Amino acid sequence: MKRTGSVLAVAALGLGLTVVGVAAPANAEETEPTPVVVDCEAGTLTVTLSGYSVVEGQDAVVIPAVEGTPEVVERVYIYKNLRGQTHVSHKNAGRVLIYDFKLWFRVGVSDVVVDEGTTPVDEQVITPAVEADATPNTVAVEIAGTPVVTDVFGETYEHVFKIADGTDFVVTVDAFDSEEPEVVAEGTLDCSIAGGDDEPTGSPLAGTGSTSGTASTGTKLASTGPETAPLIGGAAALLALGGIAFGASRRRARA
Template sequence: MKRTLSALTIAVLGAGLAVVGVAAPATASTPAVTASCISLNVNLTDYSTDPGAPEVTEEVVVTPAVDEVSHTDFQYKTTRFDWSWPPSPYTAYRWAHKDSGSTVVYDWEFWTRTNVTQKHVEVEGQPAVTETVVVTPAVPANPTPNTVTVEIGGDVVVDGAAFGESFSQSFDLDKYTEQAYTVTVTSFDGEGAGVVAEGTSSACALGAANAAATIAAASCGTVDLAITNVALAEDAINPTTSAVVYIDGAATHFHAVAENATETRTLSFPEDSGDREVVVRTGPAHGDLVLATATVPTDCEENPVEPNTGELSVTGSFVPGGAITITGTDFEPNTEYDVELHSPVQALGTVTTDENGDFTLPATIGADTTIGDHDVVVLLEGEEVASTGITVTAATTPGGSSNENAAPADTTTPAGTTTPAAAKTGLAETGVDANGIMLIALAALLLGGAAFGVTRAARARA
């Protein structure tokens, strides 16, 4: 069966719904505060702001209003005659301030009311004069009427910061310790005010140690150690790690490395003490793990830089007291060398090479130099760097006597090589004078001398 709601029922239900709607609260402010081991997060939303207030005014009467004063005039008429002849009638009119009846005598004339009236204003009406007076000044809106104070671990990190409808900020916490926190709000309308959150954050959990080490050679017999304990993820604590340095199997140094820190140490060993074994391990409490190993040599001989050695050539008279010229090429540039004849040792001079490493040294073979093979030697700081051989001979005359002016022989030999004596130099040129032989009568003596000369020449050409 269909039910019909009466108008009264509908009105009552509508009124009830209206009451419910009025009673429902507006959106309430919402504080949300969360804490982890590394941060405190404060989020305040849906707070009311101060809308301000409009100006309140009123109208004040400066001059009061004047009421109009008026009455009704009534029109009357009469008949008159002009002064023409014969006289002509005409109608005259006048106004009376009051209704004197249908007929009235005025100035000896009969006047009849015409029923025409008019308003006669005696005093004009005036409106009141007013002015606007401010009763209450306007109050401007305040978009930030709310404040928040945040305290962490006894320190105020936000002190009465103003905000409008919302506030959001995160604060870093010391992940190694527990920390008490309090969030306090003052609000425009009292909603969500007071201490909105308080508590204590927890310390982060311990993670596994993350140690590492390097061993780097600093010089011969010396190494640099670096032991690190790298930080883990930010929400985990990397505990202090122990590390032990072993030298040749014996524990010698101990380190405690904090999270994200580095410990360094330099190890030096006596020279020529043999190879040393260096091992870095975590401490027994942290797994006794090998972090780095190295073999450190201590028997270290510096490899001297070999100086440039060039070529030598010697020209001149290879006889005792003979003048010679020593030429060097491709030696160390701008370097001073000593030049000697061996042996016995004779100083031939000191020379400095030019920018190309070349030099030329005039010298004299000692007069007491023995006949035979010798070496021209170049020395740098007492060390032989190059040499070439020459053969010193005694010059002879056709009669078999010594000839100091015999023609010179040349030798050019790369430094550091040895040349056989016969190839180093030619003997002083000898021979026979044909005219002398023809003039000398003693054939045997002449033939003996010729044989001697032929033999020497053949030896020189060999």
């Protein structure tokens, strides 16, 4: 039977293969395995983490840029007749124009905006792209006040560390989706209160022939061995003689 140790935690004491956790993963279920197991016989501290998130890759969401269009300007020619009426021509008909059976005289030239165009629009990023990260979380382990490892991990993590009896340890996790790092386990290994050893528990009862038996509740009968045979034989002889004497006296009485 393996001898297992215990861990003294901040507010709890565990025995045997002891697990001490003071905080759960940021998004781990309540049924997730506890983060620390110690083994006094092997002198090890096993850190097991699960239920953490990773960063999934994501394309950016954008509104594409729109190119502007230029303003459109058209040159027109302005004519008037003798009655003062105005006529606008898109062609240069010369200084005098005959139109609608009337005589028109050119009085001016003008550039007219027929299409104001559009203003260009730059690309707009609605949601920036996210690069995938399979190991966005960080775990740091201190033993006896000394940092022994700082590892990155994804959804799960497991590592075995050597640890001596009476040594303090702290396990801290910085999950990428948490606001700040948190201590998931801390304590002191104390093998002096380890539960269980290689010897059976309890003591055998005297005279029962079993390490787990119980004393008999019955009553011991008087011995009927060979040492009582002479007494039984003498009593039987006396009873036989008495029977013979009684039979003879009855025969005399009848005579």
